[in-house]
Amino acid sequence: MKPLVRNAALNSYIELSQSLGIDPRTLMKRVGLDPVGLAVQDRWISGVAVTELLELSAVAARREEFGLLLAERRRFSNLGPISLVLREEPDVRSVIRLLVRHERMYNEMLRSRLTETNGLATVKVSLELGEVRQARQAVELAVGAFHGFLRVFLGARWRPVSVCFTHGAPHDIAAHRRHFGPVVEFDREFNGLVFYATDLDTPNSMSDPLLRGYARQYFDSIAVASETTELDRVRELIEVLLPTGRCSMEQVAGSLGVDRRTVHRHLAASGETFSSLVNAMRTRLAEQMVANPRRSLTEISGLLGFSAPSAFSRWFRDQFGISAREWRTRRAATGPVPK
Template structure:
């Protein structure tokens, strides 16, 4: 399976695209994504699709610094749950080390290495795509994001000694120099940055010592989960993300994972599952959560679960639960919140 990234990797994409005269819906559709996917930051989407989207957007907008513009929109919270504990680490070395050790929790494409020698620290950023494809925009986004993270740890005026990119220089390097400083070079041996190793020993400006133990306890519970998400889990999560779009099919799920439908079927079969069984189980789980609440109309719930009509949803619900959704809602309401 191809690597996945959290939808937070595209934070600000829709707004930036529109500001540059680009239709985000059309471009996302071309790579098998949907703007509805971005509504929840903890969803996972195809990493190569996200990389391709950034390249298409740079071309369509005529801005070869599109990825860098995305980096400028980054928030520390975009890292997800790991951000809660990283911001409470006492110094930059421990904060950055934790971030790199657990980067699979927010981006499976990233392979970042930190080394120290002769008083200098080198942070190398690689994207492991599985295929040969252009990745200039995603690379610049990643290096730009790390620069902003280090500034959060240190000082808003902090700059690395040098920033290197393996690809060629842009037509206009102005935005690059404003973000990275004067030590910017292209056509070099790696993507990344060099800075004084002493910076790693600086206190983390964001840390609150009183919150560290609480943050650690929360994070340890999350990090204890197995590193490798199973194919079944990935398919289940994609089904839940795609249902409200009306495009939840085995073909769309396979495209999001970067494989063909037969590969998805084969992996699911190893776990004694089928796409239909996962689709039905996901719908049942969601239905149990939302039908009892009067805050949503049954028509809204029908759309949320990906049915073409309210009547189709009602027939399915009766088959699964033995009564109509209205009767289920009434029964749960009579039981009250603390009963049955």
């Protein structure tokens, strides 16, 4: 199946796009992503869609360094729960090894590797998209973010020996030099960072040895719980695709990198169908949205993927036994309404 990434991969995307004069909502919908969904950082979305979005945004903004500009806004906490454990690791070597070992917890298409030789340490970064696709912006975002994370532990004045990219140089490399210093190189054989191996021995000043054990225990518990099934992935994609009006078996199968028969087989093995999952997701979301008086029923109809408000009204009455308007009134007056 095609790789997924956490919504956090697009942290600050909307703000950056607006600052550059492009419409993030239009571009996100074009690749099948929901702007509202970005509010939930731990939700998983298509890595291919994110990669395409970054390329489209760079063209629309006429900024070849779009991915790097997004990396400059990246925060350490964007890594999610693993950031809590990294803060307690004893040194930089332990931090990088843990980050590399558990990269699939925050980005399934990222492949990174740490090597040490002749006094130099190299972190190589690559992306596995499951298909041939332009990924310049996503690569620069990944390398830029890795560089930023290292500076959290090595200090703002730290500079690597070199920063390498396999693609060619942009017309204007000012942004790259501002971010990395004069050591950035293009048309190299790998994407990544080269720095002195002694930097790996730098103690982590944020670490508290008394908390390290607790942090590791917590991490071990969520690392196990983070394993998602095909059924979980389909549910997540349905929730993401419903507001776009493109929630279909074909669209979900395409996002997962398989054909619809494969999706059908996985669902059947769990005693589910695509229709049953869509209906269950709509029911759960409808209860949340209709209870919110600030959302119009017409807006909710669109967010749940209905072609017209009348279709939503019929579905809601069939599902809950009363109209959405009446359900909202009773909910406001008496609390939860029984189905």
